[in-house]
Amino acid sequence: MAETPKTLTVELGERSYPIVIGEGLLANAAEYLRLAGVPDKSPLLIVTDDNAGPLYLAKLTEALTAGGYRALSAVVPHGEPSKSLDVYNDLITRAIEEGLDRSSAILALGGGVIGDLAGFVAGTYMRGIRFVQVPTTILAHDSSVGGKVAVNHPLAKNMIGVFHQPELVLYDVETLKSLPPREVRAGLAEMVKHGLIWDKAFAEWCRANAGRLLALDSEALAYGLEQGCAIKARIVSRDERENDLRAILNLGHTLGHAIEAVAGYGRFLHGEAISIGMAAAALIGEERGAAGLHAETVSMLEALELPVTLPADIGTEALMDAMQRDKKFREGRMIFIVPLAVGRVEIASDVDADTVRSVIERLKRSGEPS
Numbered sequence: 001m002a003e004t005p006k007t008l009t010v011e012l013g014e015r016s017y018p019i020v021i022g023e024g025l026l027a028n029a030a031e032y033l034r035l036a037g038v039p040d041k042s043p044l045l046i047v048t049d050d051n052a053g054p055l056y057l058a059k060l061t062e063a064l065t066a067g068g069y070r071a072l073s074a075v076v077p078h079g080e081p082s083k084s085l086d087v088y089n090d091l092i093t094r095a096i097e098e099g100l101d102r103s104s105a106i107l108a109l110g111g112g113v114i115g116d117l118a119g120f121v122a123g124t125y126m127r128g129i130r131f132v133q134v135p136t137t138i139l140a141h142d143s144s145v146g147g148k149v150a151v152n153h154p155l156a157k158n159m160i161g162v163f164h165q166p167e168l169v170l171y172d173v174e175t176l177k178s179l180p181p182r183e184v185r186a187g188l189a190e191m192v193k194h195g196l197i198w199d200k201a202f203a204e205w206c207r208a209n210a211g212r213l214l215a216l217d218s219e220a221l222a223y224g225l226e227q228g229c230a231i232k233a234r235i236v237s238r239d240e241r242e243n244d245l246r247a248i249l250n251l252g253h254t255l256g257h258a259i260e261a262v263a264g265y266g267r268f269l270h271g272e273a274i275s276i277g278m279a280a281a282a283l284i285g286e287e288r289g290a291a292g293l294h295a296e297t298v299s300m301l302e303a304l305e306l307p308v309t310l311p312a313d314i315g316t317e318a319l320m321d322a323m324q325r326d327k328k329f330r331e332g333r334m335i336f337i338v339p340l341a342v343g344r345v346e347i348a349s350d351v352d353a354d355t356v357r358s359v360i361e362r363l364k365r366s367g368e369p370s
């Protein structure tokens with residue numbers, strides 16, 4: 001029998017919203033939307049991709065229609081290249097043609113690519129309309145919470161975006177059962193990240209339960225997703241617009257985003273690039289005095305079957321250039337989230353370029369056959 005859904009809240013005053021996590025929630029989508037205050041007189045637009053759509057769009061549409069909503073849909077190609085201004089523009093055109101108005105809502109049915117893309121449409125169409133996240137990947141326990149929505153520029157990740165919080169995150173964990181193994185692993189990178197930045201016991205739990213998580217054991221997955229969402233919600237509630245604390249959610253992303261852009265969007269999945277970036281951050285932490293941190297971090301990432309080295313063909317100077325084009329480059333300095341120990345990090349703008357170069361080279365050497 002399905003467990004009772006669990007509800008967490010992202011506390012943001014009048015923009016607070018629930019994250020509902022449970023099995024079979026798509027069937028009750030209309031009730032959840034109504035509870036979240038989504039009106040039913042204007043059309044909804046469900047944005048999904050050509051993997052998640054064929055699996056779950058009919059179920060969601062039927063549930064919404066039965067509950068009195070008019071649900072239209074747009075299906076985009078799967079994968080990171082869809083986080084582009086071209087696809088964004090197509091969706092805006094569709095919204096105008098279908099007569100979406102200021103009482104309409106955009107629903108993101110899919111992973112982080114769909115959440116970021118559809119959220120950017122919702123955040124900018126008519127200067128912002130309602131938005132609902134319906135995540136269907138493990139990674140999306142991170143991306144569906146917190147309101148960062150964006151598309152990529154060919155030169156830099158997530159460069160064109162806004163903060164736009166959803167009204168609701170409706171996380172039907174039954175959808176995760178159809179994820180390919182590589183996507184499962186990539187999603188677990190952001191899960192263990194939440195432990196590495198905030199909660200040592202949770203990071204250790206991820207390592208100890210790696211086998212169950214990789215096998216999509218329902219109980220382990222539910223616990224891991226709830227903990228990950230809870231950590232993220234707590235951080236976002238304290239610093240919605242990344243003036244300070246929220247930056248710690250960027251552990252591994254200074255180098256990770258550069259890897260994604262330099263390798264070409266799609267070669268590395270986001271979670272894979274972030275895993276390599278977290279291994280790099282641990283090396284930087286070790287250089288600054290945290291003995292044993294790299295081996296400890298790598299043991300957690302490898303337990304989850306994540307990559308921790310860099311292929312030699314990714315140019316070091318191209319990565320250095322890409323890091324200088326990221327949002328994490330300010331006042332002439334690269335900003336790194338540097339671990340002090342497992343579960344504790346600092347926001348550092350004093351990591352010099354030569355240290356970063358030598359860490360990149362070490363990651364490449366450790367990937368070579370010995």
Ligand SMILES: NC(=O)c1ccc[n+]([C@@H]2O[C@H](COP(=O)([O-])OP(=O)(O)OC[C@H]3O[C@@H](n4cnc5c(N)ncnc54)[C@H](O)[C@@H]3O)[C@@H](O)[C@H]2O)c1
Nearest residue numbers: 051052078111112113136137139142143148175178179270
């Ligand atoms: N906004 C944020 O705070 C935030 C946080 C983390 C990551 N992100 C972004 O999220 C993106 C990565 O998200 P992702 O890993 O979910 O990628 P994704 O959306 O591309 O989904 C991964 C793959 O799984 C497929 N898929 C989705 N649901 C499925 C299901 N239930 N069954 C089978 N296949 C399914 C998709 O079609 C895709 O091929 C990146 O663009 C990253 O920058 C954003």
Ligand SMILES: O=C(O)C(=O)C[C@@H](O)[C@H](O)[C@H](O)COP(=O)(O)O
Nearest residue numbers: 142146148158190246249250253327
């Ligand atoms: O929500 C956040 O804040 C994060 O940093 C979560 C990250 O996992 C996510 O990839 C985010 O998009 C990166 O932030 P960005 O501002 O560099 O795009």
Ligand SMILES: [Zn+2]
Nearest residue numbers: 190253270274
């Ligand atoms: Zn991320």
